[in-house]
Amino acid sequence: MNISDSFRIAAFLERIGYQETKNKNLADLIVVNMCSVRQSAVNRVYGVVQKFLKLKNKNAKLKTILTGCILEKDFEKFKEKFDFILPIKSLSHWPQILKKEKFCFYPNQRDKNFIKEYGIKYLKEKPEISKKFSALVPISIGCNNFCAYCVVPYVRGPLICRPDKEILKEVKNHLKNGAKEIWLLGQNVNDYRSRSTRISTWNNAEINFAKLLKMVNDIPGDFWIRFTSPHPKNFSDELIKTMAQCQKVTPYLNLPVQAGDDEVLKRMNRNYTIKEYKNLVKKIKKAFKNYRKGLEKEIAISTDIIVGFPQETKKQFQNTVKLFKEIKFDMAYIAQYSPRFGTAAEKLKDNVSLKEKERRWKILNELLKKTALERNQKFIGKEIEVLVEESKKDFLIGKSRHYKTVKFKGPKQLIGNFVKVKIMEASSFGLKGIYGK
Numbered sequence: 001m002n003i004s005d006s007f008r009i010a011a012f013l014e015r016i017g018y019q020e021t022k023n024k025n026l027a028d029l030i031v032v033n034m035c036s037v038r039q040s041a042v043n044r045v046y047g048v049v050q051k052f053l054k055l056k057n058k059n060a061k062l063k064t065i066l067t068g069c070i071l072e073k074d075f076e077k078f079k080e081k082f083d084f085i086l087p088i089k090s091l092s093h094w095p096q097i098l099k100k101e102k103f104c105f106y107p108n109q110r111d112k113n114f115i116k117e118y119g120i121k122y123l124k125e126k127p128e129i130s131k132k133f134s135a136l137v138p139i140s141i142g143c144n145n146f147c148a149y150c151v152v153p154y155v156r157g158p159l160i161c162r163p164d165k166e167i168l169k170e171v172k173n174h175l176k177n178g179a180k181e182i183w184l185l186g187q188n189v190n191d192y193r194s195r196s197t198r199i200s201t202w203n204n205a206e207i208n209f210a211k212l213l214k215m216v217n218d219i220p221g222d223f224w225i226r227f228t229s230p231h232p233k234n235f236s237d238e239l240i241k242t243m244a245q246c247q248k249v250t251p252y253l254n255l256p257v258q259a260g261d262d263e264v265l266k267r268m269n270r271n272y273t274i275k276e277y278k279n280l281v282k283k284i285k286k287a288f289k290n291y292r293k294g295l296e297k298e299i300a301i302s303t304d305i306i307v308g309f310p311q312e313t314k315k316q317f318q319n320t321v322k323l324f325k326e327i328k329f330d331m332a333y334i335a336q337y338s339p340r341f342g343t344a345a346e347k348l349k350d351n352v353s354l355k356e357k358e359r360r361w362k363i364l365n366e367l368l369k370k371t372a373l374e375r376n377q378k379f380i381g382k383e384i385e386v387l388v389e390e391s392k393k394d395f396l397i398g399k400s401r402h403y404k405t406v407k408f409k410g411p412k413q414l415i416g417n418f419v420k421v422k423i424m425e426a427s428s429f430g431l432k433g434i435y436g437k
Contacts, residue, residue: 001185002068004136005088006033008122009067016095024051028061029098033088034068036151039338042074049081063098069155072106073341079104089122089141089157124166133387133416134181135174139167139212143187145231147258148269148344149306149337152187159187164194164207168215175221180387180418182216184227190235210242217246222418224387224401225249229256229304233271235280244287251288251296252330252403255281256304260320264312269344274323281327295382300375300402302331305364308357309337310348317360324364328371330402331429334364369428376404376426383422384433388414396435405430 009031010020021027030052035041045066056062066082079085085104086097097103122141140161143153171182186192192209207215216225225248230239232255243249255277259265262273281301288299305320324332336357339346379400386406388398396410398419407430408421414435421433 001138001141001187002033002035004138004185005068007136009033009088009091012091012094024055025058027055027059029063029065030055031065031067032082034066034070034074036069036071036074036155036340038335039340042071045078049078053081069151070106071151071155071341075104075106091122132178134183134389135171135179136183136185137167137170137174138162138185139189139192139209140186144191145188145233145271146269146344148267148348149309149340151340151343154342156187159191161192161194164212164215167212168219171216172219175219175223178416179223180416181224181226184213184216184225186227186229188229188231189227190230190239208236208238210236210239213239213242213246213249217248223248226252226403228254230254232257232277232280235284237283240284240287241291243284244291247292250401250403251292251299252302252401253284253299254302254304254333255284257323258304258306259309259312259316260323261312261316264309264316267311267345267348268306268309274319278323278327295379295384296401298378300330300404301327302333302403303327303329305332305334306337307334307360307364308352310345310350310352312352321363321367324367324371328375329368330372330375330404332364332368334361334368336361373426373428376428376431379404379423379431380426381423383420386419386421388417388419391415400431406433407431408433408435410435 013029013031014020018029024030032045032048034045052062052064056064063083065084065086066078067086067088070078070085075085082104083102084097085106086094087105090097090105140159142157142159143150144159146153167184174182190209192207192212194207194212213225213227225246230253235255243253257277258268258270260274265272265274284301285299289297307317307320336354337345337350337352339350384400384406386398386400386408388396388410390397391412394409395407396412396414398406400406406421406423410419419435421435423431423433425432
């Protein structure tokens with residue numbers, strides 16, 4: 001989502017007369033688009049502030065902007081360090097604001113009229129097309145799920161959904177400009193809701209995420225569809241069936257579980273049980289076996305995990321280990337819990353030591369290496385489709401439909417194209433193959 005926001009900022013600044021420079025010493029304007037999900041991301045911003053102050057001593061014209069996800073306590077600390085601190089939703093007003101010497105504004109997140117008005121305007125901003133072959137398309141901003149550890153509802157506000165007509169128009173524009181992959185983005189994509197007046201047979205029906213996915217899938221062209229991120233609590237049977245039936249939707253799903261124990265999930269305010277999560281995974285896997293062919297009968301599932309959440313006992317952590325062994329995730333993004341200002345979890349005693357968090361992280365990571373390798377070895381000897389993304393050290397790197405990283409040798413002209421690669425080797429976190437033989 002932050003990358004998508006950055007593309008929109010860049011495109012907007014170019015439309016009002018700015019030109020991108022790779023050299024910070026030549027810049028008249030430096031924009032920092034901050035993420036607040038983890039403290040480490042905020043710390044990186046603190047790390048670059050002193051560098052900006054040195055640049056300003058050399059270049060009196062230089063102005064700096066901080067935008068993105070900013071907690072109120074960080075706003076108070078940063079307002080003396082940046083010339084402008086601006087909500088990303090106010091992007092359309094930046095030309096007037098940038099005429100000022102300094103302006104730091106923190107919106108009251110309880111002002112729903114402000115949030116809605118500016119949020120709708122922001123979503124209408126056209127994005128910059130950076131990687132022409134991979135397009136990030138936000139379908140909503142904000143979130144109504146107050147997970148105990150998460151700052152997103154506080155820094156991005158409540159859920160605002162784009163009209164389906166605007167989303168489809170943006171997708172078509174990306175495809176017209178050469179996109180081969182469409183990512184539909186939202187803090188929780190399966191909360192998406194929009195009213196459609198264009199389809200008379202639906203009688204002004206509500207468009208949910210399943211219907212939106214089907215509408216994107218029905219756009220003519222050779223392209224893939226991916227999305228992130230969904231919430232397990234309201235992952236409907238309709239969405240499962242639509243995913244499996246829509247052949248452009250790739251057989252990959254990131255389904256965050258966050259913890260493998262019901263008591264921990266309850267403290268996290270996740271609103272589902274492990275039994276419900278496992279049943280959901282079973283239904284998704286069964287649907288793909290029913291509606292897909294060949295390798296795509298098996299969907300790749302990744303997840304997000306937080307270890308060391310307040311009051312997580314060793315026994316509760318072992319339930320997460322048990323879940324890992326049972327589901328055998330293709331990938332997992334494992335984080336060590338750190339308190340976030342203003343969240344419900346901040347009020348809980350952070351009683352799991354850093355050493356213990358690190359130990360738990362290592363246990364899950366080692367287990368992931370084994371299960372991921374086992375899953376990846378199934379591709380050895382198979383020819384798979386790969387979207388080539390970049391060139392590194394005489395190799396081309398791309399992603400498969402199962403979102404596996406694939407490394408192979410070939411001409412750089414293949415970047416941005418679909419190619420067939422025969423897989424010869426598998427590691428825990430990637431595949432290696434041969435192109436053109």
